[in-house]
Every structure is written in structure tokens, then in C-alpha cells.
Amino acid sequence: MNSEDKIHQELDTEAKILLAAEKEFMLKGFAGARTTSIAEAAGVTHAMFHYYFRTKEKLFDRIITEKIELLKDALMKPVADMDLTLDEMIRNIIEGHLDFIAANPDLPRFIIGELSGNSERFALFLDKISTYAQIMISRMQEKIDSAVAEGLCCHIDARTLMMDIASLNIFPYLAAPIVNAALDNYMADADTFLEQRKKDNYATIMRKLKP
Amino acid sequence: MNSEDKIHQELDTEAKILLAAEKEFMLKGFAGARTTSIAEAAGVTHAMFHYYFRTKEKLFDRIITEKIELLKDALMKPVADMDLTLDEMIRNIIEGHLDFIAANPDLPRFIIGELSGNSERFALFLDKISTYAQIMISRMQEKIDSAVAEGLCCHIDARTLMMDIASLNIFPYLAAPIVNAALDNYMADADTFLEQRKKDNYATIMRKLKP
DNA sequence: ATTATCTATAGATCTATAGATAATGC
DNA sequence: ATTATCTATAGATCTATAGATAATGC
16 A cells, blocks of 8 residues: 555545645646646545535635645745844845745746636736735835835836746746756756755845845 | 738738737737637637637747747847957846836746746756857856956856846836736836836946956 | 538537445544 | 535537638639
8 A cells, every 4th residue: 555545544534625626626737737637646436526515616725725825825934023234124025935936836837827817717816916025025125125225226126126036046946947957957856956056046035136 | 900900911821820929929828829819810710820820739839939939039149249348248148138128028937937847848948058058158157167266256157147137127017017006117118118217227237247 | 513611510628517335533 | 404415407608610602713
């Protein structure tokens, strides 16, 4: 018996379906996911899918909502403590954000692919996330402005700074399958890569911010 | 009559289907695309789809192949001329790459979403692209190494440098729909954003490379 | 003759539900 | 009594093809 079977034995039917659905939806998106495959992967009959979750769409929305909650926390956490210096805050953002991505490696691709401009669920996503994004940006800007006043930092739009940080943090994980296959497993050791990337990105951003 | 209808009138049936299919596949991916929708968008009967292209998969593969050719050119062009300095080559890469993305704004999301590790067509993609990616990287490394020897540049792995450049260039376009909706149309003016981004990313990378 | 197009429909796949049966908690 | 599960199948959707008809190029 492998460990996956073991986990399944310990969960009830509802939890098994939820787990299998999350995996299927994350990997294949709404259109690519099959409720029959989900039931099969969960090791239950297909009727159970509908018994517990009624429709494919309802379950998908539920999983999205959970993921949005995760994202919300990841956005707000590093700007919660306003007593930090800009330098410390940036380090927090980069390290916290990278830890979050490493713990949820499929999430970036899922969000980009399933919650983009042309998607059915784009509005739902925005509705739940944009307030928090704005709060995070305005706190960042505040912190930047006072650092500028003290001559510790060059002038920069917080949105640009966050775009740069997000780019350097997220993109490698989006491109990982391609990069690893094309460039000799460049990112093969996940932990080493993660820690190295924290240092690199912090250094890149700090050099960029120098007055 | 709007301009789209005009274009359609000037094209033959095959070209109309191809154009509509490209759009549908780019926006919705293979699983999300519908051959009926493609035929409808092309303004022809659904049977024509199969008459000209036999199957959904055949047409999809054809469109992928075309996109891979585009990508190949975009990879090789900036490292074609080995007489340039590292500084000039980096400027070429960043500007050429950003122009390419701006001209093909849906391509990054399509590649990340449809040609990722768990995709059916991942092998086909890699087979056609990895050789070129390796050539590009080794030329970059050569150029870096001689700049390091002259004391013009700090030591860096070409793969890391390319990862940083690709991240800073591509990610904003992947996130554009979300960012624009959440942050007050930050990237609204496409041309202004593109030119600003060229300057910003060049400056970011150059500061990073300082000895 | 060959190529292009249409209508109609087969065939495959997937989501969802009906209705019967078994298990569980009071 | 209520909750959970199963089998069987309806219903919807999509891809693909058959076969007839019209248009085109020699």
C-alpha cells in the first residue's frame, strides 16, 4: 500500500473528493478537469461527486474561494507591522512571498490561467482581492515615501516595486517545468533554489532602490 | 460593417478558420476551445472545420508549431551578433524581448498554461525549443565571462541572469488583466508602459551586474 | 473532375439525476 | 429517520463523418 492509499483510507468520502478535485482543478483548470476523473482519483463512485458537491462549478468555486483566502493572507502579512524599516519590510515580503509560493507551487499558474481577464470567474476573484491589493500598495508607498525623505531610497512607485518583486519571485516557478527540462535541471533542488532565490531577489531589489 | 467583417470577407474559408482558431486556442486553451465556436467565429459551417483541418488536435498542433517558430526567432535574434559588448547585448535582449511580448501579448500565458509539465504537448514543445535555449544560454555565458575578466561585471550564471530578465519582462504581461483591474489601470497605456518597462528593466539588470 | 459547401446525424464524452439499497444514529 | 452509497440512465454538449449538392477549373 503506498502513502496515497493510506491517506485516502483515513479520510471520509467528502474529504477524498475534495482532495482529488483540488489536484485535478489546479493541474488542468476548470475546462480540462473531468468530474469522472476526480471521482476515480478519489476512489469513489461518480455519483458521490454530485451527492456531496452538487455540481462541478460549485466545487470549483469553493476551491477558488479557499485559494483566494490563502492569497489574501500572503498579501497582508508582510505589511501588517508598520514599525519595520523599508529594508526589513522588503525582506519580509520577498522571503514570505517565496515561502508561500514554494508551499503552493501550482497556485501561480492556476491564477494566471483560470482567473485571467477572459475568465468566467474573473469578477469574483477581483471582488475578493482588489481591496487587499490596494491596501498593501498604499502601505508600501507610505513606507517608501518616508525612506525617500530620509535619503535612504530612490523615488519609486510602489506598484512598480511590487511588480518587480512579484516578477522575480513568481516567474521562475511558472517557468520551472520548462526551464528544468530545457536547462539541465537548473532548479532541481527545490530548497537550495528557494534559499538562493531569496538572497538573489533581495539583493537585486536593494541595488535597484539605492539612491 | 466593422473592420473584422471586412477582414473576413477578404479571406478564404481556410484562412478564416485558422484565424478564429488561433484566437480561441490562445484565449481558452485546448480543453476550453470549442470547434463549434471556432466555426461560428469564422462565419462558416462547422463541417468546414473538419473539411480543412480534419481534427481539433491537428489544428491545435499546427498553431503550436507556428508559435514555437516565433519563439525560436525571439530567442536567437539577440545573441546572433557576437561582436556586441555584454551591455549592448543585454539591451538588445530586453528591448527585443519586450517588443516581442507586446506584439504577442497572449503567448506567454498560452505557453505557461498549455505547454507546462503536465501537458500532452510538453514533449513536442521541448523537443523543438531546448536546443535553442541552450545555445542562447551558452552564448550569454561566454559574453559574461569575458566581461568578468575585464572587471566590467560581477560573476553570474547566465541562466540566473536570463531568469531575471525573463521574469521582469514577461510577468507584468501575464498579470496585466489582474493588475489593471486591481490597481486602477496601472498599465493602461500600452506604449507608455512598454517603453518605461524597457528602461526600468535595463536599469535594474545593470545595477545588479555591477562588480 | 475536382474542390468546396451544406444538412443531417452518428458517435463519443461528460455532467447530472432518479430511484433502489445499505449503513448509521437515535 | 436520516445519511450515505450504488447502479443505471437521462440529458447535454462536442467532435467527427456521411452523403447530397453547388461551384469551379479544365
